[in-house]
Amino acid sequence: MMFDSHVALLLDAAVSLVNALTDGHRRGRPYTAPRGDDELTAAVVAALPATGTAPAAIGAEDAEYLARTAREMRQVFEAAATGDLDAAAGTLNSLLRSTGARPQLDRAPDEPWQVHFHGAQDSPGVGWSAGCAAGLALAAGSDLAGRLGVCQAPRCDRVFTDTSRNGTRQFCSTACQSRVKAAAHRARRTADSGD
Numbered sequence: 357m358m359f360d361s362h363v364a365l366l367l368d369a370a371v372s373l374v375n376a377l378t379d380g381h382r383r384g385r386p387y388t389a390p391r392g393d394d395e396l397t398a399a400v401v402a403a404l405p406a407t408g409t410a411p412a413a414i415g416a417e418d419a420e421y422l423a424r425t426a427r428e429m430r431q432v433f434e435a436a437a438t439g440d441l442d443a444a445a446g447t448l449n450s451l452l453r454s455t456g457a458r459p460q461l462d463r464a465p466d467e468p469w470q471v472h473f474h475g476a477q478d479s480p481g482v483g484w485s486a487g488c489a490a491g492l493a494l495a496a497g498s499d500l501a502g503r504l505g506v507c508q509a510p511r512c513d514r515v516f517t518d519t520s521r522n523g524t525r526q527f528c529s530t531a532c533q534s535r536v537k538a539a540a541h542r543a544r545r546t547a548d549s550g551d
Contacts, residue, residue, distance in 0.1 A: 358519060359491075359519070362470050362471065362472065363491050363495070365491075366473070366487045366488050366491025366492075367488075367491045367492065367495060367517045368405060368517070369403070369488055369491075370429050370488040370491060370492055371516055371517055372403035372405075373400070373403050373404075373422055373429065373484075373488065374426045374429050374430045374433060374514075374515045375514045376389065376390070376399045376400075376403040377389050377390070377400070377423045377426035377427070380513040381511045381512050381513050381514075382512060383512055383529070384510065384511045384512060384532075384535060385511070396419040396420065396423060397414055397418075397419040399419075400418070400422050400423075401414050414480050414481075417479075417481065418479055418481030420481075421481030421482065422481050422484060422485060425451065425481075425484075425485040425488065428450070428451055429488060429489070429492060431443070431444075431447045432447050432448055432492050432496065432504065433504050433505065433506055433515040435447065436501055436502070436504035437505050437506040444492075444496045444501070445496060445497070448489055448492055448493045448496060449493075451485065451492075452486075452489050452490065455475045455476065455482055455489055456475050456476025456477070456482070456486065457474070457475060457486035457487070458473065458474055458476075458486075459471050459473055459490070460472055460473070460474055472487065473486050473487045473489075473490035473491075474487075495517070502518075502523060503517055503523060504517060504518075505517070505526070507528035507529075508526040508527060509528075509532035509533070510536070512528060512532050514528035514529070514532075515528065516528045
């Protein structure tokens, strides 16, 4: 079993928001999340799925709300990656309460009914936060909790959702995977030439 399409969309949004809006390291280099209303808003618009809220609907207040949510969601990924589902659940329950996440059946034209998650109020910031928190809760509360990961490459802490068949993904991107493989190859060559 894997995530249904709506949960997958929410998990992708959570990953994009965490990776775009939290400080740390990316692909071997320090990463500083955007600051300031214009930069932050642009980063949020770029991180949200194309099928989501219209870019004009995201304002500075929504962007800041989503940045706070992203910092909390990072804690969920980090806890899940180390197997600390108690910590992940605590953070998720707090997010679900603060956003007022509630399920609702919605239907797009020519589509079947789907369970969507809305916030206590309909601002894009609260709505996306509620949806992402609910998507992460569905993953963490199932046998798919181990699919929430943090990149294992040196100097990278970007997050991912493992949708591979065998569930063994370790890296946020092929760039990080290649970086690690190249470093291992160089180390082997150096060891072989030193014999």
